[in-house]
Amino acid sequence: MTIQNNLSSRAAENLAGSNVMLEGVIKANANKFDFNENRDGIINLGVAENQLMTAELREIFSKVDTADTKLFGYGESPSGSRLLRSHFANNIFNRYFKPYESVLGEQMVLTAGCSATVDNFTFCVCDPGDGILITTPFYGGFNTDIMAKSKARVIEVHLDGVSPFGLEQIQLMQDAVDNARSEGTRVRAFVLSNPHNPLGRMFAREVIIAFLRFASKNQIHILFDEIYALSVFDYALTGLAKEEQPDSNPFISVLSIPNIEQYCEKELVHVAYGMSKDFCLNGFRCGVLLSPWNTELLDAMRSIAVFTWMSSTTEAMLTKLLSDPIVIEDFTKTNQARLAESYTYTVKTLRDHEIPFKPAQGGHFIWIDLRKFIPSHLISSAQAGERSAEHLVWRAMLKEGVYVNLGEAFSERLVGFFRLSFSVPVPMLELGLKRMITACQRASLSDAEA
Ligand SMILES: Cc1ncc(COP(=O)(O)O)c(C=O)c1O
Numbered sequence: 497m498t499i500q501n502n503l504s505s506r507a508a509e510n511l512a513g514s515n516v517m518l519e520g521v522i523k524a525n526a527n528k529f530d531f532n533e534n535r536d537g538i539i540n541l542g543v544a545e546n547q548l549m550t551a552e553l554r555e556i557f558s559k560v561d562t563a564d565t566k567l568f569g570y571g572e573s574p575s576g577s578r579l580l581r582s583h584f585a586n587n588i589f590n591r592y593f594k595p596y597e598s599v600l601g602e603q604m605v606l607t608a609g610c611s612a613t614v615d616n617f618t619f620c621v622c623d624p625g626d627g628i629l630i631t632t633p634f635y636g637g638f639n640t641d642i643m644a645k646s647k648a649r650v651i652e653v654h655l656d657g658v659s660p661f662g663l664e665q666i667q668l669m670q671d672a673v674d675n676a677r678s679e680g681t682r683v684r685a686f687v688l689s690n691p692h693n694p695l696g697r698m699f700a701r702e703v704i705i706a707f708l709r710f711a712s713k714n715q716i717h718i719l720f721d722e723i724y725a726l727s728v729f730d731y732a733l734t735g736l737a738k739e740e741q742p743d744s745n746p747f748i749s750v751l752s753i754p755n756i757e758q759y760c761e762k763e764l765v766h767v768a769y770g771m772s773k774d775f776c777l778n779g780f781r782c783g784v785l786l787s788p789w790n791t792e793l794l795d796a797m798r799s800i801a802v803f804t805w806m807s808s809t810t811e812a813m814l815t816k817l818l819s820d821p822i823v824i825e826d827f828t829k830t831n832q833a834r835l836a837e838s839y840t841y842t843v844k845t846l847r848d849h850e851i852p853f854k855p856a857q858g859g860h861f862i863w864i865d866l867r868k869f870i871p872s873h874l875i876s877s878a879q880a881g882e883r884s885a886e887h888l889v890w891r892a893m894l895k896e897g898v899y900v901n902l903g904e905a906f907s908e909r910l911v912g913f914f915r916l917s918f919s920v921p922v923p924m925l926e927l928g929l930k931r932m933i934t935a936c937q938r939a940s941l942s943d944a945e946a
Pocket residue numbers: 544608609610611612635637689693721723770771772778781782783
């Protein structure tokens with residue numbers, strides 16, 4: 497390219513950094529595994545995509561006329577039709593999130609995916625250079641959502657051994673805000689996912705309340721990404737020992753906290769949701785920003801909704817799915833039972849190979865510790881935080897035909913942790929785990945190649 501200043505500086509900035517998560521996804525998607533058609537392909541245990549409910553979804557959607565000519569035109573509104581928003585309110589939030597005050601369709605803006613929700617939210621609350629606080633490890637997509645378009649900054653809070661589920665972290669979060677402010681950064685929000693991605697656990701009520709108080713004290717927005725709310729399984733279904741249960745916090749939505757204004761100005765509290773996870777519809781692209789108490793933010797979100805307008809076909813299909821509470825209840829129960837089954841299989845396999853992991857109970861994934869496979873010649877550099885060991889194990893996995901997401905993509909400082917998505921049918925999971933373990937064993941013996 498010979499043209500000077502071909503791109504805006506903000507677009508050029510996006511091209512400057514590397515995005516490991518995206519690199520892996522592109523590799524895995526270019527050569528997808530299929531039992532019948534591509535056994536040499538890559539089994540995807542890296543992306544949080546739930547493949548456990550495809551038959552049920554096929555059945556539900558077979559009843560939608562996707563060639564209905566009404567769907568060829570624009571939908572009712574860029575921020576979602578009234579009917580679909582009311583289904584979200586009545587059949588999802590009011591039914592499963594136990595809100596202290598009932599939720600209404602008019603309190604939400606729909607977008608083309610939860611990534612777009614977080615992007616649009618950031619655009620509406622941050623100017624370029626403003627900061628959004630997140631504790632590590634965190635879902636790596638937040639980096640893109642927050643930085644790529646709005647040019648806000650992610651302020652990573654490294655907990656370094658302090659539990660992300662306890663109260664002790666609040667001081668570290670406060671230190672991060674104080675530091676950022678002393679350097680002249682305007683801190684605008686705290687974002688977290690509950691259930692936690694990548695750790696697959698839920699926050700206790702007292703911690704949610706502490707987060708609310710923290711937001712209020714610092715006068716920043718607080719966005720609870722609750723996209724895995726219905727992907728929490730009953731631990732009893734796993735048949736695993738009770739002592740191995742993470743800590744049995746059920747999912748508690750921030751919406752369910754009574755009289756939230758005791759802890760935080762209500763206008764600062766928001767929830768993100770979407771259809772990619774609990775309804776296994778990553779490809780549909782539907783996200784929700786629910787902001788029950790901040791009409792100004794909703795108006796701002798509506799002012800840019802035209803760029804993230806869901807397709808009419810998606811809207812029609814989702815309207816069908818979410819119209820029927822009984823279908824949703826059956827779907828959710830079956831999904832949770834299958835997640836429990838895949839989780840159990842994963843845990844048993846990890847244990848057979850003495851691979852440490854963090855027990856989980858929500859989401860599609862488990863956080864695993866593959867440090868024992870780091871080849872000896874890389875151990876000291878890995879301990880010093882240099883990531884080539886993690887990359888080596890990761891590339892060995894891709895070569896063996898399995899994609900697992902590396903800790904770096906979640907801003908984990910310790911080298912050698914991975915997030916493994918188990919939400920695929922057990923036969924595929926079995927082969928994927930086998931490939932992963934073979935690759936790890938090979939990588940660990942790779943000293944000779946050094
Ligand atoms: C916590 C969290 N939020 C948002 C998203 C993005 O979801 P969507 O596919 O709706 O953009 C993901 C996807 O992995 C996620 O894990």
